[in-house]
Amino acid sequence: MTDLRSLTQHDRRRFLHTATFATAAAWLTGVRSRAETLPEAEITSLRKFMAEELATPPYPIPGVVVMVGTLEEILFHEAVGLAQVTPREIPMRPDTIFDIASVTKVVAAATACGLCVDRGLLDPDAPMSRYLPDHQGTGIDKITLRHLAAHTSGFAANPRLYSWGKGEAFFQGMLAESPSWPVGTRYEYADRNTILLGVIVERVTGLPFGEFCTQEIFQPLGxxxxxxxxxxxxxxVAGTHIEAGISHNTDSLAAGRAIGAVGLFTTAPDLARFCRMLLREGLHENKRFLSAEVIRDFTRDFTQSQDLEAGFSSRGFIWATGEEPYRPERLSASAYGHGGWTGTALWIDPEKELFALMLGNRIHPKVLGGNSRIPQYKKLARIADRILTALDR
Known part of the structure; x- marks a missing residue:
């Protein structure tokens, strides 16, 4: 691990500036942080550790926001490093807005589907053809919504979905393709699964997916x-490898509207409101937002019940329920979460009654070569584990 002393004088000064900025911003925004009550030596140690992890080669990350909270209290909320390196340096702050990439799948798509189940509009065990009768692919009759959500539908991952065209041509291309494997025989993480779920939400609600999420999820949860x-x-806005404030994902751009896979921009404070609703089993400000039954159903491991080839990832209804490179080790077995390609992760631990958010900008100012994603995810998990350890003392 890189020692802070080995950083250049400029880098050390930049780190100290951004750490001070984050603390000041926390006071201005009214964030309650248990870090304020930790011994000064512990606070210094945590900040140093975060800076070292971010700077460690060969796959550094410019900055990160980490939040750990419970039902009632924010235990830790710190921002370290830079939100943008170019075209000018912008310090990371506690309320930095992130392109959360595939964390969109659980915050938007899974929640939208859950609301539709509660309202009697969707059956997660119904075939997708019930809601997409115009899907022209063959072999889709046995694919249920739950298969789509667990990435066991048989649809292959396609990094160039945008090749179908833009706007409606993008969706028509998707509705014309057939699965590559029989349903329930293979796990393959594919964005099209949750894009299709988003289209299904549009069909049963009569609203564009983004409009439904804004009206029924983001606004009610504040x-x-x-x-x-x-x-x-x-x-x-935390930078990615393209223009700030625009989704990094080419499929999202090709679709021309909100989709169920990627494209959501949000903050740690906003995600905290979402996580607390789930920890309260669907209650928000003493009002029922989502049923406890749907939450329990969507966060149980569905992949274990299928005869899948080796190498699958444990999944509920979109939610990851097993080991992942971005999962902190100090979470209990009951924890569920999801990660995003931009360097973001969200975890909820019902047993410990806490949530952990790790929001980084690993693909800024460019996507690093090699298999940089896994070691960068593990950086975020190590940072969260160090903080969880300190809070447990």
Whole structure:
């Protein structure tokens, strides 16, 4: 691990500046942090560790926001490093807005489907053809919504979904393709699964997916900084490898509207409101938002019940329920979460009654070569584990 002393004088000064900025911003935004009550030596140690992990070669990350909270209290909320390196340096702050990439799948798609189940609009065990009768692919009759959500539908991952065209041509291309394997025989993580779930939500509600999420998820939960694609607060946006405030994902851009796979921009405080609703088994401000039955059903391991080839990832209804490179080791076996390609992760631990958010900008200012994703995810998990350890003392 890189020692902080080995950083250049400029890097050390930049780290100290951003750490001070984060603390000041926390006071201004009213964030309650248990880090304020930790011994000064512990606070210094945690900040140093975060900076070292971010800077460690060969796959550094410019900055990170980490939050750990419970039902009632924010235990830790710190921002370290830079939100943007170029075209000018912008310090990371506690309310930095992130392109959360595939964390969109659980915050938006899974929640939207859950609301539709509660309202009697969807049956997770019904065939997708019930809701998409115009799907022209062969071999889809046995694919249920739950197969789509667990990535066991048989649809292959395709890194170039945008090749189908833009706008409606993008969706028509998707509705014309057939699965590559028999349903329930192979796990393959594929964005099209949750894009199709988003289309199904549109069909049963009569609303564009993004509009439904805004009206039925973000506004009721008070997630004021959560939006799809372009955001007006560019001075608060964490950079990716393309223009700030625009989804990094080419499929999202080709679709031309919000989809169920990627494209959501949000903050740690907004995600905290979402996580607390789940920890309260669907209650938000003493009102029922989502049924406890749906939450329990969506976060149970569905993949274990299928005769899958080796190498699958344990999944519920979109939610990851097993080991992942971005999962902190100090979480209990009951924890469920999801990660995003941009360097983001969200975990909820019902047994310990806490949530952990790790929001980084690993693909800024460019996507690093090699298999950089896994070691960068593990950096985030190690940072969270160190903080969880300190909070347990």
């Amino acid at each position: 997630m004021k900084d959560s939006t799809f694609n372009a955001t007006p607060h560019l001075d608060r």
